[in-house]
Amino acid sequence: MKQKLLLALFLFANANVFFGQEKHTEKINIIENKGQWASDINYMAKIGGGNVWFQNNGFTFEFFNQDDLQKVHLATHGKNAPPEKLRQHAYSLNFLNANSNVKMKSNEKFDFYHNYYIGNDPSKWASKVKLFGEVVYDNLYNGIDVKVGTSNEGYFKYDFIVHAGAD
Numbered sequence: 001m002k003q004k005l006l007l008a009l010f011l012f013a014n015a016n017v018f019f020g021q022e023k024h025t026e027k028i029n030i031i032e033n034k035g036q037w038a039s040d041i042n043y044m045a046k047i048g049g050g051n052v053w054f055q056n057n058g059f060t061f062e063f064f065n066q067d068d069l070q071k072v073h074l075a076t077h078g079k080n081a082p083p084e085k086l087r088q089h090a091y092s093l094n095f096l097n098a099n100s101n102v103k104m105k106s107n108e109k110f111d112f113y114h115n116y117y118i119g120n121d122p123s124k125w126a127s128k129v130k131l132f133g134e135v136v137y138d139n140l141y142n143g144i145d146v147k148v149g150t151s152n153e154g155y156f157k158y159d160f161i162v163h164a165g166a167d
Helices: 002-013 066-076
Strands: 030-032 043-047 050-055 058-064 088-094 103-116 126-141 144-150 156-162
Touching (some): 030 103, 058 066
Antiparallel strands (some): 030 043, 030 126, 050 058, 144 156
């Protein structure tokens, strides 16, 4: 069990190396969910090669084959046929035994917003969707928060903030 945990931590810590997250110096845009995605999603961030979906109990990482995405992009502009399939991989990181009433706080609000008009169903539309540079899982464990944002090198990162007296 200990070996599996260590392997999982190693893979997660090096996800940007294995999945080709590109280095950039801008903050990652963390986008709020105002109904444009499934109800269990609180936020989403685009990272190199894919997306990170924020849920109450963890993250889901979704990575796409970049060649397939390029073919989809070209197909939408009439330059070639779309690929027969879009190869992707996803994995979830769940915070085991976390508090069930976790509050998520967004910080570092950007001055711009997104609009989502998905399909013909107005219930899936969302306008003036805010973007943030940081999200905090407040009291994920008793006395422990998780702060999610961008590292100094421009990569997705999260930090466990352990408050005095936490066990």
